[in-house]
Amino acid sequence: MxxxxxxxxxxxxxxxxxxxxxxxxxxxxxxxxxxxxxxxxxxxxxxxxxxxxxxxxxxxxxxxxxxxxxxxxxxxxxxxxxxxxxxxxxxxxxxxxxxxxxxxxxxxxxxxxxxxxxxxxxxxxxxxxxxxxxxxxxxxxxxxxxxxxxxxxxxxxxxxxxxxxxxGDSRQLPEDASCSEAYSLTAREHEILQLLGRGLTGVAIGHLLGISPRTVAKHLEHAYAKLGCTNRIDALRHLRGE
CATH class of the missing domain: 3.30.450.40 (GAF domain)
Known part of the structure; x- marks a missing residue:
């Protein structure tokens, strides 16, 4: 590899x-x-x-x-x-x-x-x-x-x-699996939302995970639908319990 x-x-x-x-x-x-x-x-x-x-x-x-x-x-x-x-x-x-x-x-x-x-x-x-x-x-x-x-x-x-x-910093979303389960998020969707919350762009997330930016966007689209929101700010607020 x-x-x-x-x-x-x-x-x-x-x-x-x-x-x-x-x-x-x-x-x-x-x-x-x-x-x-x-x-x-x-x-x-x-x-x-x-x-x-x-x-x-x-x-x-x-x-x-x-x-x-x-x-x-x-x-x-x-x-x-x-x-x-x-x-x-x-x-x-x-x-x-x-x-x-x-x-x-x-x-x-x-x-x-x-x-x-x-x-x-x-x-x-x-x-x-x-x-x-x-x-x-x-x-x-x-x-x-x-x-x-x-x-x-x-x-x-x-x-x-x-x-x-x-x-490199302590910023992160909760790792508790119940957070994902409550919204039926897949492990990949939750992972991508975590990286989004740490300041990475969709392109950067794709590079880090070895997937295309289009695939990242698809995962986010599905996650937003499950969370009942249309943007990353509201999605991260949901996961943080705000």
């Missing part, structure tokens, strides 16, 4: 953010054997950060180090100065700085070296404002990422952005 389609097939339908991050980290580690894969969230304005690593290793203090060294972080500097609208290419650390330049930064001395890491690639999954980003960062020691691996990250990035919208 195509690795992008396989990732989508195994990750969609997860119930919460933590389940998604753990599963995504595990699957990406199979695609890119590495010392560590981490989901990073950094808000330069609020000066807050979060790192969710796979495998689950103690990273006490490293989120704060990410904040403190943001101005020297080659990835962060590259992304916040990129004015591209809608899509951002994955970055390989070695394409941004030389080893000498990297070793002179606090990012390396306080962040990478203590973890025995010197090769990374970052895939931006969300950008909010000028200095707030979420990204998956794959880390290795002494083994750089090949051009083929860079190409694969380019193919994965659009999917990771969809998954971020679907599962």
């Amino acid at each position: 195509d690795p992008v389609a396989d990732l989508a097939a195994q990750l969609h339908g997860l119930g919460d953010r933590d389940s998604y991050l753990r599963a995504a980290g595990e699957l990406m580690c199979r695609l890119f054997p590495s010392e560590m894969i981490g989901w990073h969230q950094l808000d330069g304005a609020a000066r807050t950060a979060e790192i969710v690593p796979y495998p689950d290793i103690p990273l006490e203090g490293f989120a704060q180090r990410l904040v403190d060294t943001a101005d020297e972080n080659p990835f962060f500097r590259s992304y916040v100065t990129d004015l591209t609208v809608g899509m951002w290419q994955p970055r390989r650390l070695s394409d941004l700085v030389t080893d000498l330049e990297l070793h002179r930064t606090r990012t390396y001395s306080e962040g990478l070296r203590p973890l025995s890491i010197d090769r990374q690639i970052a895939l931006l999954s969300e950008r909010k404002g000028a200095v707030s980003v979420r990204a998956w960062v794959i880390s290795r020691l002494h083994r750089d990422f090949t051009d083929d691996e860079v190409e694969l990250t380019c193919r994965l990035q659009p999917l990771l952005r969809l998954l971020e919208t679907a599962y």
Whole structure:
């Protein structure tokens, strides 16, 4: 199976953010054997950060180090100065700085070296404002990422952005099956309404689920009829019990 389609097939339908991050980290580690894969969230304005690593290793203090060294972080500097609208290419650390330049930064001395890491690639999954980003960062020691691996990250990035919208936050509709049963919704109809409620468009839902936008529209048409409404706002209100 195509690795992008396989990732989508195994990750969609997860119930919460933590389940998604753990599963995504595990699957990406199979695609890119590495010392560590981490989901990073950094808000330069609020000066807050979060790192969710796979495998689950103690990273006490490293989120704060990410904040403190943001101005020297080659990835962060590259992304916040990129004015591209809608899509951002994955970055390989070695394409941004030389080893000498990297070793002179606090990012390396306080962040990478203590973890025995010197090769990374970052895939931006969300950008909010000028200095707030979420990204998956794959880390290795002494083994750089090949051009083929860079190409694969380019193919994965659009999917990771969809998954971020679907599962990266706590927003979700009730998972209780009785909600669907009350309106005789099928599992697929309820799933599509959940993704709709998380902000995905019909086209994005189709891409994530591996079905056509027309099929998504048909499922929504049937769901709306069962719910006695004609639009997604009223449908989501029904399911939320509003």
